[in-house]
Amino acid sequence: MRRAAFVFVFLAPSLAWSASSAAKEKAKKPAPGAHAKAPGAGAGLPLLPPPTGPITVELVTKRFEEFDLAVNTLSADFRQVVRWDESGVQQAVEGSLEFHKPNLLRIEHRLPENQTIVADGIWLWVWRKDNNQVVQTKLEDWKKSEPVAQGLLDFGNYAQLLKTYEVSVGSVSAPGADGHRAFDVVLRPKEKSAPFTLTMRVSTADFFPTQTELRVGGVLVRSIFSALRYNPELAESRFQFTPPADADVFQNFKPPRTE
Numbered sequence: 001m002r003r004a005a006f007v008f009v010f011l012a013p014s015l016a017w018s019a020s021s022a023a024k025e026k027a028k029k030p031a032p033g034a035h036a037k038a039p040g041a042g043a044g045l046p047l048l049p050p051p052t053g054p055i056t057v058e059l060v061t062k063r064f065e066e067f068d069l070a071v072n073t074l075s076a077d078f079r080q081v082v083r084w085d086e087s088g089v090q091q092a093v094e095g096s097l098e099f100h101k102p103n104l105l106r107i108e109h110r111l112p113e114n115q116t117i118v119a120d121g122i123w124l125w126v127w128r129k130d131n132n133q134v135v136q137t138k139l140e141d142w143k144k145s146e147p148v149a150q151g152l153l154d155f156g157n158y159a160q161l162l163k164t165y166e167v168s169v170g171s172v173s174a175p176g177a178d179g180h181r182a183f184d185v186v187l188r189p190k191e192k193s194a195p196f197t198l199t200m201r202v203s204t205a206d207f208f209p210t211q212t213e214l215r216v217g218g219v220l221v222r223s224i225f226s227a228l229r230y231n232p233e234l235a236e237s238r239f240q241f242t243p244p245a246d247a248d249v250f251q252n253f254k255p256p257r258t259e
Helices: 057-070 139-145 158-164
Strands: 006-011 014-019 073-084 090-100 104-111 115-119 123-128 133-138 166-170 182-188 197-203 209-216 219-230 248-250
Touching: 057 158, 057 166, 123 139, 133 139, 158 182
Parallel strands: 133 248
Antiparallel strands: 006 014, 073 090, 073 219, 090 104, 104 115, 115 123, 123 133, 166 182, 182 197, 197 209, 209 219
């Protein structure tokens, strides 16, 4: 096993990484059997009756608490577009994710490159398939290095997220034909030393944030979730990872902590 410097980029709720120019590149095929069995189908998100009163932080918190109690697993497809204001450059990231309470996560990137990210509750593994490189880091170390990531990957912990940040409700739409409204939930950190704004677009039909916009300085990350499956059958083996025998593995990497 080896250690090397890596650059981590947080793309809520996914992760992209690249090795430094000193890292040795390999172009070997992934080991057979690296992919686990696909998850069961599950169901769509449970629908709620249209609310008749105003959309308040208290109502959103209540609905999030109900969702957090009921959800055990979740899967979805996602698309993200990251834009750097200064250069005008943007990059699209596409893939799928699977979540299992309390803190198991699997992300498969299709674009811009094939990449697998697995969090087993203790370790976070990133497998860059085209180069057959693997980085391993403690999940908590990575979260501490990325303050913006704190809580944003906790799909079954939305109510606690609202208690952690300053929260407001804005941009409430008029009721549609079904009586439901779309609205924004805006989160800002209480600590002004790490400013960012996370805006979640939510529908009163299910109170799940299917669209998010994260603004951190001159970087904007827009995310859209689709093909959401509620409590699908996900084997815990989906959230275990063993590096391919011929992979370059950078073990127990400690990302620099952002103060």
